[in-house]
Amino acid sequence: MVTSSIVSCSSITSDTSISENQTDEQNVSDEYKNSDDTVLTFAVSGDIGVIEKDIEEFNALDNGYRVEIKRYVNETEEQSSELYASRDLELLQDITNKCSIDIVCNVSFANEVYYDILQNKGAFADLYTFMENDPEVNTDSLDKHILNVNEIGGKLYSMPTFYSVNGLYGDSQYVGTKENWTFDEFEAHWNAMPDGSTLTGAMDKESVFNVVLSRNLNSFVDYENTQVHYDSPEFKKMLEFCNQFEAMTGEKSIYDYDSVSMLSSFMATGIMNAPMFDQDNGITCVGYPSSDGNGAYLASSGLCYSICANISPEKQKAAWEFIRTFVTEEWQIENTIPYVKDTGASDGYYSSEMGLCVNKNAFNKIAENLVNKEYYPKTRESKDVEIETRFPTEKEIKEMRRYIESVNRWGTTISGAISEIVYDEVSAYFSGEKSVDECISLIQNRASIWISEQA
Secondary structure, X not given: OHHHHOOOHHHHHOOHHHHHHHHOOOOOOHHHOOOOOEEEEEEEOOOOOOHHHXXXXXXXXXXXXXXXXXXXXXXXXXXXXXXXXXXXXXXXXXXXXXXXXXXXXXXXXXXXXXHHHHHHOOOEOOOHHHHOOOOOOOOOOEOHHHHHHHOEOOEOOOEEOEEEEEEEEEEHHHHOOOOOOOHHHHHHHHHOOOOOOEEOOEOXXXXXXXXXXXXXHHHHEEOOOOEEOOOOHHHHHHHHHHHOOEOOOOOOOOEOOOOOEOOEEEEEOOOOOOHHHOHHHOEEEOOOOOOOOOOOEXXXXXXXXXXXXXXXXHHHHHHHHHHHHHHOHHHHHHHHOHHHHHHOOOOOOOOOOOOEEOEHHHHHHHHHHHHOOOOOOOEEEEOOEEEEOOOOOHHHHHHHHXXXXXXXXXXXXXXXXXXXXXXXXXXXXXXXXXXXHXXXXXXXXXXXXXXXXXX
């Protein structure tokens, strides 16, 4: 268990590699340093991209606060799973022992699942308390639905900046017009498909598993109560469905993109790549098959920020002043479509939006501009043929909003350890080495042990 190896702050900072991370990797210019500033330490393992510039600008305000980055994984080090695990443990120790970690985000850990676990353990401050007295960033200016699906016990421990919508969609003549479905409904539609049909082109067990189940493995994990539910009847039904397809004959999965396909997967990270939400086009979004019939999910497509609960009220207030920046209307509009704005990208077919905005006014203004055919060139060339860029209509924007608000699950990151357990045992089942019941029992037992150790 993580708590069994907790050590004192002094013993951590005496470690040479950690002290180097604290000093050499602090991304703050000396000209902004003031000994009287309240210093906020921002823990990072992954890439934080554009916000490094924002950190410099925040520090240049000379408002008595300064953000410094503490990197737990450096690009100069040889990357390995052992390194990631070691540095994740160090960060968990730092947070638990109040070792001056003030701000945490979803890329603070190499294994993002620890971020989800800490939220469920109440390790972060409730951000609603800071919004109560904020005239600009509050529950009126931000998307209430996105905030609601991020709540844990009525509290908001993480502030998402941009988000995506994830699921499956298909031709309405094959999948019907009912949005989202249970596994039984999914199977009934599959049984009515023409002979030779595929699922997104998939024709073998492993590929079908990847379509209908692998991207939804986290729905069987309960981080709040540190439990897994892979022994559910739904999981068994899905495995048995996948097993009816042929086995993989070689190293590569088997696909046939010329056959009739029942489904396609989507991850809508922006308005431009989400036109399928209009049912008039003969498309229905059905999500992933699930027990409650709501298998689609929302997920972060940017950074999510949290404030450590065990730091002083003064530091918490300062940390809010920093993270609120990224959900203001101005910042979100400026950073939503950075590639088009900054590089003059000419391909309007692919959305270059960073994600869907959490700030309501930013979302609405960007939507209005896209309806008015702004941001992207009105035509593009493909193989010397000029193609008109497909901009959304007001009706499609309305349909998109309606669909987003019908999705009531925030997709968190599946642990790499749990994912490996599932794939290991499922592969043995698909190859005939184990029965479905043996497979499920082993997954349930192994995954239960892993998640209990993280408590």
